[in-house]
Amino acid sequence: MSINSNALSTYKLLKATAEVAEQSLEGRIQHYRAHLKSEDKELRTYTQKAAADLLGVNNRTLKRRHDQGDFDHLHIQKGANGHYAYTLSNIFAMADILGINADHRDLEDKLQVIVINSLKGGCGKTTSLVNLAAALATTNIKRYRIGIIDLDPQGSSSSFFPSSEHDPITVGDLMRDCIELEENETWEQLVADSFQKTHIPNIRILPSGMDDFYFEHETATELKESSSYEQTRHYHKLKERVIEPVKDEFDIILIDTAPSLNFMFYNALMASTAMLIPVHPEAVDFDANNKYLKRLGEIYHTVAALGHEGWDFMQFLVTNYVKGNHSQRDIVKDVRTAFGRQVMSYPINHSSAITASSSSFNTIFDQKTSDSLASRESLLRAQENIKDVVDELEMLIRSNWASTQSSLD
Numbered sequence: 001m002s003i004n005s006n007a008l009s010t011y012k013l014l015k016a017t018a019e020v021a022e023q024s025l026e027g028r029i030q031h032y033r034a035h036l037k038s039e040d041k042e043l044r045t046y047t048q049k050a051a052a053d054l055l056g057v058n059n060r061t062l063k064r065r066h067d068q069g070d071f072d073h074l075h076i077q078k079g080a081n082g083h084y085a086y087t088l089s090n091i092f093a094m095a096d097i098l099g100i101n102a103d104h105r106d107l108e109d110k111l112q113v114i115v116i117n118s119l120k121g122g123c124g125k126t127t128s129l130v131n132l133a134a135a136l137a138t139t140n141i142k143r144y145r146i147g148i149i150d151l152d153p154q155g156s157s158s159s160f161f162p163s164s165e166h167d168p169i170t171v172g173d174l175m176r177d178c179i180e181l182e183e184n185e186t187w188e189q190l191v192a193d194s195f196q197k198t199h200i201p202n203i204r205i206l207p208s209g210m211d212d213f214y215f216e217h218e219t220a221t222e223l224k225e226s227s228s229y230e231q232t233r234h235y236h237k238l239k240e241r242v243i244e245p246v247k248d249e250f251d252i253i254l255i256d257t258a259p260s261l262n263f264m265f266y267n268a269l270m271a272s273t274a275m276l277i278p279v280h281p282e283a284v285d286f287d288a289n290n291k292y293l294k295r296l297g298e299i300y301h302t303v304a305a306l307g308h309e310g311w312d313f314m315q316f317l318v319t320n321y322v323k324g325n326h327s328q329r330d331i332v333k334d335v336r337t338a339f340g341r342q343v344m345s346y347p348i349n350h351s352s353a354i355t356a357s358s359s360s361f362n363t364i365f366d367q368k369t370s371d372s373l374a375s376r377e378s379l380l381r382a383q384e385n386i387k388d389v390v391d392e393l394e395m396l397i398r399s400n401w402a403s404t405q406s407s408l409d
């Protein structure tokens, strides 16, 4: 086959561009790594009052328990001002000492696997996911065991929760079966270890990597060569190879996805128990969302025919909403008229605190108000807003856990 000479020049240009891009990317990754080592990334510390609020006890009780020496073995550090500076791990350990039980699901309650997806790039999937996860983990004393799976090879959510390992195992590595087990190691152990600890003690992340893109190509090739679904089970890989082995270690798994309806996304759907669809309230974005929903229905049909058990909930979440903007308000009205109760009650508002913290890959719950680049008011307002969204999400999640439902008997 002969190649047109102009096409050849285009190809050469693309190759040269790709080389430059690769070098630039490598430089940027090194730069991020230097700044984003998990051992350097620390969650904010809490004052005694904030710790008491989180624990739901009064400040005097905490002081008395300190005086009795009940927390001495925790070696809680003091800040420059001589006051205690509690880490979230300290507070969780204090909760155990105070007899405040963690509020996990029972084994019979269903693990919640929530996928966040939209075909619209930049509509706020990652920002919403990382901030919702941080709020679920840090703004209550329930100690939910939260897993994040970054199914987007761009790795944005992985940057918010950096791994301490130089070359961590990625979700694509596990789905593509390219890791060899060590002697005496089981697949379950390998997968569990691949969910890395993060700076938030009750969040673990299974990161993504650029090579995860190969999953698409490899699956397409595998499909050409196979004669039946059972041979490849290519839509079940995330569920069967990655999630089922660790299902008893988590209460909630949140999955970030790329703006694409690719094989990875089919896997996310097959593994999901619920779906969150962010909608950015701009006309073009809402139109794109409506086209996406038609495709989503078609894709879901395929997944359902292969055994998916249905969602516990599917909710639209208005994101990056500029309060006071009339055209956005009209679109939010249209979204609510169209989808009614399937729209989360509160939008995630556009916030300069979210912009500022995202620029250094922090959630708005990572930093103390005094360390934030945004104003204290804006940070507190954004935190209250995300907490409102999380309250509703938590209710949707817990309504699927029989053990957490109060009974009238």
Ligand SMILES: Nc1ncnc2c1ncn2[C@@H]1O[C@H](COP(=O)(O)OP(=O)(O)OP(=O)(O)O)[C@@H](O)[C@H]1O
Pocket (backbone or CB within 6 Å): 120, 121, 122, 123, 124, 125, 126, 127, 128, 152, 156, 257, 258, 259, 319, 320, 321, 348, 349, 350, 351, 352, 354, 355, 358
């Ligand atoms: N509530 C918000 N307030 C301020 N900025 C926001 C908010 N939500 C999203 N953004 C900004 O919008 C941009 C896109 O957001 P984000 O990366 O979360 O989108 P995404 O849907 O994950 O994108 P992609 O499709 O590329 O994965 C980012 O710069 C982010 O900081």
Ligand SMILES: [Mg+2]
Pocket (backbone or CB within 6 Å): 125, 126, 127, 152, 156, 257
């Ligand atoms: Mg993203």
